[in-house]
Amino acid sequence: MNPFTGIVSTAYEMYQIMYPTLTDYAADDFSAVPALAESWEESPDKTTWTFKIRSGVKWSDGTPLTAKDAAYSFTRVIEGDYEQTNYGGYVANITKAEAPDDTTLVLTVSKPTPIMLHLAVYILPEHIWSKIDGKEVRSYTNEPEGGEPIVGAGPYVLVERKKGQFIRFKANPDYYGGKPAVDELTFRIYTNADAVAQALQKGEIDFADEMQANVFNAIQGKEGITTLNAAYYGFNEIGFNYGAALADGTEIGDGHPALKDRRVRQALNHGIDREALVRTVLAGYGTPGSTIIPPLYTDLHLEPASPFGYDPVRAGELLDEAGYPLGEDGKRLDKDGTPLTFRLLGRQESQSSKQTVQFVKGWYEDLGLTIDVKIVSEDTLIELNGEGRFDMFEWGWVVEPDPDYQLSTFTCAQRSSKEDGTIYAGLSDSHFCNEEYDALYAQQATETDVAKRREIVKQMQQIVYDEAPYAITFYYDLLQAYRSDRFTGFVNQPSADVAGRGGPLLFQFGTWSYEAIQPAGAEATDGGGGTGGGGTGDSGTNVALIGGLAALVAGIGVLVALLVRRGRSSDEDVE
Amino acid sequence: MSPGGRYALRSIGSGLGTLLFVVVFNFFLFRMLPGDPIGLYTRGRNVPPEQIAKLRAELDKPILEQFLTYISNPFSTTINSARFNQPVWSLIWDRVGATLLLVGTAIVLASLIGTWIGIRAAWKRGQRFDRMSTAVTLTLYAMPEFWLGMILLITFAVGVGFIPGMFPIGGIISPGVEAASVEGVLNIAWHMVLPVTTLMLVYLAEYALVMRASLIDEMGQDYLTVARAKGLMDKQVRRRHAVPNAILPTITLIFLNLGFVVSGAITVETVFSWPGLGLLSYDALRGPDIALLQAIFLLFSIGVIVANIIADLLYAVLDPRVRA
Numbered sequence: 076m077n078p079f080t081g082i083v084s085t086a087y088e089m090y091q092i093m094y095p096t097l098t099d100y101a102a103d104d105f106s107a108v109p110a111l112a113e114s115w116e117e118s119p120d121k122t123t124w125t126f127k128i129r130s131g132v133k134w135s136d137g138t139p140l141t142a143k144d145a146a147y148s149f150t151r152v153i154e155g156d157y158e159q160t161n162y163g164g165y166v167a168n169i170t171k172a173e174a175p176d177d178t179t180l181v182l183t184v185s186k187p188t189p190i191m192l193h194l195a196v197y198i199l200p201e202h203i204w205s206k207i208d209g210k211e212v213r214s215y216t217n218e219p220e221g222g223e224p225i226v227g228a229g230p231y232v233l234v235e236r237k238k239g240q241f242i243r244f245k246a247n248p249d250y251y252g253g254k255p256a257v258d259e260l261t262f263r264i265y266t267n268a269d270a271v272a273q274a275l276q277k278g279e280i281d282f283a284d285e286m287q288a289n290v291f292n293a294i295q296g297k298e299g300i301t302t303l304n305a306a307y308y309g310f311n312e313i314g315f316n317y318g319a320a321l322a323d324g325t326e327i328g329d330g331h332p333a334l335k336d337r338r339v340r341q342a343l344n345h346g347i348d349r350e351a352l353v354r355t356v357l358a359g360y361g362t363p364g365s366t367i368i369p370p371l372y373t374d375l376h377l378e379p380a381s382p383f384g385y386d387p388v389r390a391g392e393l394l395d396e397a398g399y400p401l402g403e404d405g406k407r408l409d410k411d412g413t414p415l416t417f418r419l420l421g422r423q424e425s426q427s428s429k430q431t432v433q434f435v436k437g438w439y440e441d442l443g444l445t446i447d448v449k450i451v452s453e454d455t456l457i458e459l460n461g462e463g464r465f466d467m468f469e470w471g472w473v474v475e476p477d478p479d480y481q482l483s484t485f486t487c488a489q490r491s492s493k494e495d496g497t498i499y500a501g502l503s504d505s506h507f508c509n510e511e512y513d514a515l516y517a518q519q520a521t522e523t524d525v526a527k528r529r530e531i532v533k534q535m536q537q538i539v540y541d542e543a544p545y546a547i548t549f550y551y552d553l554l555q556a557y558r559s560d561r562f563t564g565f566v567n568q569p570s571a572d573v574a575g576r577g578g579p580l581l582f583q584f585g586t587w588s589y590e591a592i593q594p595a596g597a598e599a600t601d602g603g604g605g606t607g608g609g610g611t612g613d614s615g616t617n618v619a620l621i622g623g624l625a626a627l628v629a630g631i632g633v634l635v636a637l638l639v640r641r642g643r644s645s646d647e648d649v650e
Numbered sequence: 651m652s653p654g655g656r657y658a659l660r661s662i663g664s665g666l667g668t669l670l671f672v673v674v675f676n677f678f679l680f681r682m683l684p685g686d687p688i689g690l691y692t693r694g695r696n697v698p699p700e701q702i703a704k705l706r707a708e709l710d711k712p713i714l715e716q717f718l719t720y721i722s723n724p725f726s727t728t729i730n731s732a733r734f735n736q737p738v739w740s741l742i743w744d745r746v747g748a749t750l751l752l753v754g755t756a757i758v759l760a761s762l763i764g765t766w767i768g769i770r771a772a773w774k775r776g777q778r779f780d781r782m783s784t785a786v787t788l789t790l791y792a793m794p795e796f797w798l799g800m801i802l803l804i805t806f807a808v809g810v811g812f813i814p815g816m817f818p819i820g821g822i823i824s825p826g827v828e829a830a831s832v833e834g835v836l837n838i839a840w841h842m843v844l845p846v847t848t849l850m851l852v853y854l855a856e857y858a859l860v861m862r863a864s865l866i867d868e869m870g871q872d873y874l875t876v877a878r879a880k881g882l883m884d885k886q887v888r889r890r891h892a893v894p895n896a897i898l899p900t901i902t903l904i905f906l907n908l909g910f911v912v913s914g915a916i917t918v919e920t921v922f923s924w925p926g927l928g929l930l931s932y933d934a935l936r937g938p939d940i941a942l943l944q945a946i947f948l949l950f951s952i953g954v955i956v957a958n959i960i961a962d963l964l965y966a967v968l969d970p971r972v973r974a
Contacts, residue, residue, distance in 0.1 A: 080734075082691050082695075082733060156704075159697075159698055159700075160692070160697055160701050160705065161695060163696075163697060163701050164695075164697060164698055165696060213730075213735050214730060214735050214737070216736070235825070237925070238925065239745065239925035240821055240822065240823070240923075240925045241821070243825050243826065259826075261825045261826075263820075263821065263923075264925075265819075265923045266919070266920045266921075266923045267920055267921050267922070267923060269800065270803065270820050270922075270923060273804070273807065273808045273819050274819045276808070277815055277819065279818065279819055452684070453690070454686075454690065454936065454937065454938065455684045457685065457686055457690060457693075458684045458685060458686060461686070461689070472694070479696075480696050492703075494703070495710070497710070499689060500686060501699075
């Protein structure tokens with residue numbers, strides 16, 4: 076559980092349980108709220124940020140937690156080598172981190188930086204981590220040995236980790252936000268989606284994350300279980316080859332030239348029945364997609380004024396205009412008179428991807444296009460994307476509350492790069508490149524006025540929407556369920572009041588639910604789980620250990636399914 | 651040197667040759683996979699581009715240099731997985747125990763029970779036990795492991811009708827239970843019941859069918875008539891004469907399966923969330939994590955080769971014709 080080595084999103088969930096950050100994302104609307112820092116101030120010349128650190132905070136081993144630990148953690152990333160991997164993006168503009176006294180942290184920046192209130196850099200105990208040098212940190216596991224918990228300052232401390240099985244936490248009595256009501260927290264790993272639902276019904280676990288729609292439907296209405304299709308920050312898209320090139324502009328690949336025409340890409344946007352995809356592929360758990368910042372970020376999301384509705388007639392007109400008329404056999408013709416043919420790539424790893432490309436193929440063929448569907452592994456898709464050897468593909472992103480990263484994926488600089496003859500993919504899989512967009516990107520990156528930045532971000536979404544390098548298919552829901560007969564008090568992020576529909580209850584940006592949940596009534600003392608012999612009751616034994624309070628066990632769904640592309644918390648199995 | 655010794659040496663020698671080939675072949679095989687591990691692992695995280703370039707440079711050493719490092723010691727503890735940042739052999743070591751426990755137990759039980767069923771069915775050929783056991787084993791033989799696993803899971807872990815869901819749904823041990831205690835051992839045993847039963851039923855079917863068929867072949871032989879004519883009891887004829895001659899194909903099969911002891915249970919591991927090598931192999935394929943893949947496949951190959959050598963040697967003991 077070393078925060079410098081995590082790849083998957085569940086790992087980041089563990090880090091935020093173990094270690095504090097300066098600020099948090101509010102539970103209701105993602106705005107910046109105090110965490111380890113009580114207050115903050117940007118200097119008038121916008122070159123320094125002063126954070127007032129809470130006083131009297133202790134690490135779980137009793138050592139005082141001061142601004143020096145914070146300065147140490149930031150300095151370690153700023154001056155570090157491998158430490159840059161996970162957190163370098165946050166400190167790119169920070170040149171210095173200093174602690175003039177125990178409650179003051181001063182960060183010096185090279186230019187105005189809006190992300191300063193959302194620095195997801197974990198504050199680590201200097202007295203532990205200073206013993207682990209820059210080389211050792213790469214393979215340091217940070218796991219309990221000999222029963223000694225890992226020193227942290229979050230709501231829970233890590234007490235046990237069994238690779239591929241479970242991760243166990245105990246409530247931290249010294250937590251600055253107060254000791255959580257639930258004494259113990261165990262994350263279990265299941266490799267089988269049905270097992271997660273069954274374990275929930277049986278009471279082996281109390282919370283199930285990332286459930287599949289069919290399993291989710293099956294447990295709906297069961298006594299003692301509350302289900303939630305949470306508004307989520309992920310979207311999927313059909314991406315088009317905008318004109319594959321290296322970051323320096325050198326053209327690469329063999330994308331179809333027709334896709335360089337905006338009218339064609341817009342026609343392809345009109346050609347998708349997004350409502351039908353939500354209904355079929357998502358079993359209704361999602362909403363039709365539009366722009367690259369999902370609607371649950373109410374402040375930032377742009378709802379396009381003239382959306383690309385499903386309109387085959389309009390799509391046909393646009394294709395006619397672009398010079399791809401219908402031939403006699405009902406097939407549209409390319410400039411050379413052969414049928415207009417596009418390759419469409421779907422992902423092997425994802426059932427929804429395979430279904431989506433089949434539907435899209437059908438709709439596009441209704442427009443007179445010829446579509447060759449090919450299903451490839453995500454590894455292969457990244458390679459084909461990078462080399463520009465594709466016409467269209469299906470994939471998705473998970474968008475974090477600060478839009479910078481997501482916006483960067485459409486900049487010219489994120490197109491592919493070439494080193495020693497090998498072409499590497501950047502983050503831009505459509506190879507979108509637009510001068511105006513890039514200028515706005517640079518502008519938002521130094522705009523510290525929240526309202527002004529918001530306007531720039533909306534303009535950028537409009538450009539991407541009009542230029543249509545993507546046809547965003549849907550924003551999918553996150554399907555979660557929990558034992559409401561055993562635990563209450565979960566908090567949605569964002570709240571239903573703000574976003575219209577509540578967001579996830581766990582696996583949030585922050586530890587809101589972990590701090591708020593309570594055992595439900597006295598009957599919760601019977602751990603529910605183990606009826607088995609030999610003392611095997613899964614949560615039964617925990618209950619015995621912690622004297623009457625039941626333990627929360629979160630089942631982590633099919634962890635293998637979603638490796639790539641999550642927001643700050645990049646993805647899946649915790650290793 | 652005795653003919654037996656020569657034979658043993660020859661078996662071991664050819665095993666080593668195969669191993670050497672596998673070591674070299676693996677190196678090139680996995681480098682043909684598509685992918686950009688660093689690109690995949692850093693995607694979705696705010697990683698500075700310079701850092702990505704640096705990490706890539708570490709992985710993309712010249713192919714000859716990579717080969718020499720690897721070939722000089724494929725078991726080196728300093729080879730790190732690109733994805734987990736841990737030495738590959740320590741990652742494998744963490745998982746291999748669970749897989750060996752699961753598959754080993756299943757194979758031992760399956761060979762004992764399967765052979766017994768096969769012998770009994772053949773000896774009482776056409777009678778009720780034979781008809782029933784043949785029907786059951788044929789059905790089990792045709793059954794996909796993951797499906798059988800799911801059925802057992804739903805029936806005995808979740809519970810159906812009057813059957814209580816008494817076994818755990820997944821995992822190898824309950825959180826918070828110390829493995830090195832009486833309670834821990836019982837806990838693990840309880841977790842093993844369903845996955846071991848699933849694997850055992852599938853293996854058992856194969857052993858029973860092969861044992862039955864080869865014993866029936868032997869039963870018409872003249873030497874059995876001679877044995878009976880000598881006045882031996884039916885049980886002695888079966889135990890001392892028929893079975894030793896008929897068991898060779900089953901032994902082959904058992905050892906063939908034993909070779910896959912580390913790699914063969916991936917589907918069952920997935921159904922029961924068993925923390926063995928299955929999930930690790932799948933993770934290694936993403937990226938791909940070449941160092942980890944190489945090590946896992948090397949281990950799989952060693953398993954098969956060693957099991958084959960043992961089978962060869964055992965053959966020599968069981969069947970004098972082989973030694974000649």
